[in-house]
Amino acid sequence: MPCDPRITPDGAELQLVFDSDPFAVRRALAALTTGLAPHLPVPTDRDTVEIVLAEVLNNVVEHAYRAGPGRIELRIRPTAEGLICAIADHGLPMPGGMLPQGLLSTPATTDSLPEGGYGWHLIRMLSQDLCYCRDRGRNCLSFRLARTQSAPFQ
Amino acid sequence: MEMRTERHGGALLVHVADARIDAAVAIRFKDAMRDVIMEPSDRVILDLSQVAFLDSSGLGAVVAVMKMLPPDRPLELAGLTPTVEKVFRLTRMDRVFTIHPEAPVATDPGRLHAL
Numbered sequence: 001m002p003c004d005p006r007i008t009p010d011g012a013e014l015q016l017v018f019d020s021d022p023f024a025v026r027r028a029l030a031a032l033t034t035g036l037a038p039h040l041p042v043p044t045d046r047d048t049v050e051i052v053l054a055e056v057l058n059n060v061v062e063h064a065y066r067a068g069p070g071r072i073e074l075r076i077r078p079t080a081e082g083l084i085c086a087i088a089d090h091g092l093p094m095p096g097g098m099l100p101q102g103l104l105s106t107p108a109t110t111d112s113l114p115e116g117g118y119g120w121h122l123i124r125m126l127s128q129d130l131c132y133c134r135d136r137g138r139n140c141l142s143f144r145l146a147r148t149q150s151a152p153f154q
Numbered sequence: 155m156e157m158r159t160e161r162h163g164g165a166l167l168v169h170v171a172d173a174r175i176d177a178a179v180a181i182r183f184k185d186a187m188r189d190v191i192m193e194p195s196d197r198v199i200l201d202l203s204q205v206a207f208l209d210s211s212g213l214g215a216v217v218a219v220m221k222m223l224p225p226d227r228p229l230e231l232a233g234l235t236p237t238v239e240k241v242f243r244l245t246r247m248d249r250v251f252t253i254h255p256e257a258p259v260a261t262d263p264g265r266l267h268a269l
Contacts, residue, residue, distance in 0.1 A: 113221070115217050122244055
């Protein structure tokens with residue numbers, strides 16, 4: 001099943017292909033921030049886009065390509081419902097073929113606070129229509145980033 | 155990672171000069187902070203007013219720095235920019251750290267750490 005049928009390879013979307021390297025992710029995020037600025041007049045929406053894309057792309061670098069480097073493909077299409085984003089890589093599949101739940105732990109003491117595991121929580125808090133599939137050795141992740149949204153967390 | 159330290163009374167005030175604490179520099183940030191906090195103080199105040207972006211790796215590194223310090227020597231944060239504030243709020247870390255709207259004015263001149 002395709003991840004998101006709304007993504008089609010025509011000219012109305014932003015596409016980037018880059019290496020699975022944290023500094024390449026930085027450069028991609030800088031290019032996206034500039035490229036998407038006309039579609040994101042509200043500062044909080046720009047924050048959301050950068051946070052979610054950073055988390056998703058860092059996960060690909062750190063987990064999918066942990067055994068060796070590869071390429072990351074990113075496509076973003078601005079629509080009336082928000083930005084439709086699709087990320088593909090040829091790295092290792094998600095454990096269990098599923099996306100992490102991204103639940104925050106609530107330790108009793110600050111000493112036992114985890115030093116990681118916050119990424120999927122942020123992705124799930126800030127994105128909509130999150131979908132993952134593995135297709136012929138490829139990880140496909142898609143989601144929507146609504147515009148001018150307020151944070152759902154109380 | 156570039157940092158500058160100053161004193162504010164008994165507190166060690168650490169100004170982060172980089173615009174990002176992200177996956178690309180999180181380990182370097184943690185290592186730099188490990189050196190910086192060798193200077194004795196009652197508490198450590200991390201001035202993040204120059205940091206426009208922090209991701210979950212950067213957040214993990216800040217948590218790691220807090221855990222390097224003994225319980226009676228807290229790590230406090232100051233000057234969170236909007237994106238950084240959002241990451242702390244959404245992960246509920248704003249309840250874990252004391253967060254000052256602005257970094258206090260130093261009482262002693264500082265030192266530059268380029269690490």
